[in-house]
Amino acid sequence: MPKLTKRFVESLAPDPERDYIIWDSELKEFAIRVWPSGRKTYFLRYRTQERVKRYKTLGQHGKLTTEQARSQAFQYFSRIQQGDDPVAEQQAFKKPLPLPSSPSVISRNMLASRKSQAAFALTSIICVAMWCRL
DSSP, X not given: OOOOOHHHHHHOOOOSSOOEEEEOSSSTTEEEEEOTTXXXXXXXXXXXXXXXXXXXXXXXXXXXXXXXXXXXXXXXXXXXXXXXXHHHHHHHHHSOOOOOSSHHHHHHHHHHTTOOHHHHHHHHHHHHHHHHTO
């Protein structure tokens, strides 16, 4: 397990048969995956408090330097030690919000939360457009 450096990562050649993973010797559970196409992606592996194994992709080599990826991994690991689950947060963020049954429900909710009148007007226009399919 070598330390992942810019020079080492750039010297990695793709295997035309399958992808492979090189783990970092300095930061445990931080690695790079080399795809048959030649693309190289940094990622980290961790376990949640429920002992579920998860993988978090940090970015592609070239768009992200090795040191930037290591810094990001370190930040994620400190969040994970505090009990956060970055992958679960990302998945929850991608879930669509449920739409209310009618525009009047949105209107009442907007008035109850005392949003500005401009935001209320814009939301009303959007809601009417959604239900009228303009």
